[in-house]
Amino acid sequence: METVYLHHETDMDGWRDAARRLILAGVAPYDVHWCVRPTEESIAQGEIFAMPSAESVPDTQAPPAKDGQQLMVSKQFVELARMVILHCATDRFGLLYRVLWRCQRERGLMRLTGDADVARLHAMAKAVGRDKHKMKAFVRFRETVVEGRPRYLAWFEPEHHIMAAIAPFFIGRFISMDWTIMSPRIGMHWDGKALQFLPGGMPEALPEEDASEALWLSYYRHIFNPARLKLKAMQKEMPKKYWHNLPEAELIEELIAEAGARTQAMLERPPEAPRRKIVGYKRKPD
Amino acid sequence: MQLKQKLEILADAAKYDASCASSGTEQRNSRDGNGIGSTTGMGICHSYAPDGRCISLLKILLTNFCLYDCVYCVNRVTSNVPRARFSIDEVVELTLSFYRRNYIEGLFLSSGIIQSPDYTMEQVVEVARVLREEHDFRGYIHLKTIPDASPELLARAGRYADRLSINIELPTAASLSSLAPEKDGVAIRVSMGRLRERIDASKDKTHTGKRPPRFSPGGQSTQMIVGADATDDRTILNASADLYGQYRLRRVYYSAFSPIPDASPVLPLQSPPLVREHRLYQADWLMRFYGFESHEIITGEQGMLALDMDPKTAWALQNRAMFPVDINRAPKATLLRVPGLGVRNVQRILSARRVRAVRLDDLVRMRAPINRMLPFIQLPDHHPGATLDATSLPAQLKETPAMPQQLGLFL
Numbered sequence: 001m002e003t004v005y006l007h008h009e010t011d012m013d014g015w016r017d018a019a020r021r022l023i024l025a026g027v028a029p030y031d032v033h034w035c036v037r038p039t040e041e042s043i044a045q046g047e048i049f050a051m052p053s054a055e056s057v058p059d060t061q062a063p064p065a066k067d068g069q070q071l072m073v074s075k076q077f078v079e080l081a082r083m084v085i086l087h088c089a090t091d092r093f094g095l096l097y098r099v100l101w102r103c104q105r106e107r108g109l110m111r112l113t114g115d116a117d118v119a120r121l122h123a124m125a126k127a128v129g130r131d132k133h134k135m136k137a138f139v140r141f142r143e144t145v146v147e148g149r150p151r152y153l154a155w156f157e158p159e160h161h162i163m164a165a166i167a168p169f170f171i172g173r174f175i176s177m178d179w180t181i182m183s184p185r186i187g188m189h190w191d192g193k194a195l196q197f198l199p200g201g202m203p204e205a206l207p208e209e210d211a212s213e214a215l216w217l218s219y220y221r222h223i224f225n226p227a228r229l230k231l232k233a234m235q236k237e238m239p240k241k242y243w244h245n246l247p248e249a250e251l252i253e254e255l256i257a258e259a260g261a262r263t264q265a266m267l268e269r270p271p272e273a274p275r276r277k278i279v280g281y282k283r284k285p286d
Numbered sequence: 287m288q289l290k291q292k293l294e295i296l297a298d299a300a301k302y303d304a305s306c307a308s309s310g311t312e313q314r315n316s317r318d319g320n321g322i323g324s325t326t327g328m329g330i331c332h333s334y335a336p337d338g339r340c341i342s343l344l345k346i347l348l349t350n351f352c353l354y355d356c357v358y359c360v361n362r363v364t365s366n367v368p369r370a371r372f373s374i375d376e377v378v379e380l381t382l383s384f385y386r387r388n389y390i391e392g393l394f395l396s397s398g399i400i401q402s403p404d405y406t407m408e409q410v411v412e413v414a415r416v417l418r419e420e421h422d423f424r425g426y427i428h429l430k431t432i433p434d435a436s437p438e439l440l441a442r443a444g445r446y447a448d449r450l451s452i453n454i455e456l457p458t459a460a461s462l463s464s465l466a467p468e469k470d471g472v473a474i475r476v477s478m479g480r481l482r483e484r485i486d487a488s489k490d491k492t493h494t495g496k497r498p499p500r501f502s503p504g505g506q507s508t509q510m511i512v513g514a515d516a517t518d519d520r521t522i523l524n525a526s527a528d529l530y531g532q533y534r535l536r537r538v539y540y541s542a543f544s545p546i547p548d549a550s551p552v553l554p555l556q557s558p559p560l561v562r563e564h565r566l567y568q569a570d571w572l573m574r575f576y577g578f579e580s581h582e583i584i585t586g587e588q589g590m591l592a593l594d595m596d597p598k599t600a601w602a603l604q605n606r607a608m609f610p611v612d613i614n615r616a617p618k619a620t621l622l623r624v625p626g627l628g629v630r631n632v633q634r635i636l637s638a639r640r641v642r643a644v645r646l647d648d649l650v651r652m653r654a655p656i657n658r659m660l661p662f663i664q665l666p667d668h669h670p671g672a673t674l675d676a677t678s679l680p681a682q683l684k685e686t687p688a689m690p691q692q693l694g695l696f697l
């Protein structure tokens with residue numbers, strides 16, 4: 001049994017190097033044990049959250065190993081691996097290795113979306129993609145002032161290891177703001193120039209709601225049309241697990257409870273004559 | 287009036303517009319500037335209201351004062367709803383402060399018509415100009431354009447906006463003139479045609495080698511109200527097919543007419559079932575991504591889509607002679623017509639069957655809705671046999687009606 005120690009949860013480089021060595025040495029998937037070093041140690045080493053990028057995944061252009069053997073790696077595998085490595089399932093490294101191993105022996109394996117392993121990779125990549133998408137959508141900043149400059153703080157609990165992968169999105173969007181996003185496992189802070197990763201935190205550190213948040217709640221309340229309730233559609237896209245970080249979610253129950261009566265009132269109200277003096281509108285002659 | 291009150295009135299006035307999309311535009315970010323904002327290809331829904339609609343943009347009216355008297359509209363001149371008007375700076379500030387907190391992707395601004403179409407359009411365009419030029423705002427902007435406004439103003443709108451829209455409102459000229467007397471169906475189409483020309487021109491960088499000015503990179507869209515009069519689904523879908531064909535709209539939105547405060551007595555009291563709106567969207571997708579023609583989708587005499595099953599299943603039941611489809615041999619266009627089979631799974635099947643034959647288990651692992659598909663497909667380990675022709679098949683494929691959620695659920 002071989003044991004591979006990865007440096008952190010999304011250590012694509014470490015996984016790639018080990019996987020290449022093991023494949024070339026002919027070590028079967030059930031003979032490898034993959035594990036990640038404890039987090040504190042990695043933070044101390046300051047190397048955590050390197051971003052997995054296209055270059056850090058084995059590819060067909062990689063220089064052949066000493067004995068001339070080459071790895072068979074398809075583009076689909078590379079793309080999936082970059083996502084799957086961010087998944088929280090602890091067996092992801094082993095699964096990726098098993099598929100890579102099988103790819104050396106089964107031609108066209110990555111095309112078989114119905115294969116149990118490949119289907120699982122797709123499902124995991126999809127879950128990671130959804131988690132990233134929901135993080136882009138549901139992070140909510142609150143404003144506070146630090147040393148005379150506004151700073152934006154948010155608390156978010158992603159399901160997978162996506163913090164580093166999502167950073168470019170928030171930087172590209174809020175480049176001129178100072179912002180911090182905290183989660184239980186890890187935080188990140190952008191000061192307008194550089195990104196810094198922080199150890200995990202607590203939601204209590206968030207500032208109180210401000211006037212803009214109150215306006216946002218008003219907006220949410222009023223953009224809702226009480227004459228149409230589609231609760232399933234809402235919950236499918238905005239599952240309850242996210243609600244406790246969304247300020248507007250506290251209104252949902254009340255809006256639903258009032259909806260029937262509000263609609264009924266609209267229907268029962270007799271039509272009224274206009275209370276203003278109406279001057280008929282004339283189109284300009286063409 | 288307080289900002290909060292204005293926001294309430296002007297969001298109330300805007301909520302009957304179904305569109306809130308922030309998709310389809312160019313991809314941008316702020317890495318090279320001092321501004322704020324970015325866009326993604328797919329768009330992002332930042333929240334959902336209990337009406338099931340996505341909240342992606344700050345969707346408001348600049349003002350809900352309006353000179354027109356469109357019967358279905360909450361803002362028509364004869365309605366007694368409270369009125370308000372934002373200043374340009376108020377909209378700009380609100381957009382930016384919501385954007386900085388990551389509540390929204392950008393702004394969807396429209397307006398009731400005050401003074402004149404040109405005056406109104408100028409105000410709307412000015413908001414977009416200030417956001418773009420004074421704040422270097424790179425988020426999404428959708429502007430509702432007023433068909434009677436001058437072509438120069440539409441051209442300026444397209445420079446700042448990611449998407450422009452003109453609501454066609456009703457599928458036929460007759461319904462438009464009876465329900466929206468001041469609106470001119472011809473003018474609407476002329477404006478759509480102009481927008482299309484400019485959008486096309488902005489993409490065409492060949493003849494001088496120079497890049498033409500940016501113009502509404504997210505294209506144009508429109509909205510049709512469903513159920514405010516007796517127009518049937520066939521007429522609606524034909525109108526959509528025509529709009530997609532002639533003006534290359536990115537989207538036609540269908541909005542089931544719903545009760546509004548201070549409704550006009552001319553309107554039907556009963557709103558159409560929400561599921562009708564849903565079926566129209568499904569049929570719309572069949573036309574855009576599945577190779578269906580509008581006339582194929584509805585064949586019944588009433589000209590309405592079935593409410594109790596999706597339009598593809600309904601179509602398949604009427605064309606059973608085409609089935610079963612051999613999943614391992616059928617061409618792509620045929621696979622796309624199999625009930626339950628989506629574009630993505632069709633791709634996966636095409637790719638997998640080059641390696642080996644696709645079997646039932648494969649479809650299960652692709653998470654295709656197997657039960658709906660089985661009567662219509664053939665695999666090495668499955669043949670529908672008599673089930674395909676059974677008279678009981680339509681009943682089996684009916685969707686169990688969801689709880690009527692539209693009204694009264696919480697009374």
Ligand code: SF4
Nearest residue numbers: 352354356359362398
């Ligand atoms: S023009 Fe017609 S639809 Fe538009 S706001 Fe005025 S009344 Fe409503």
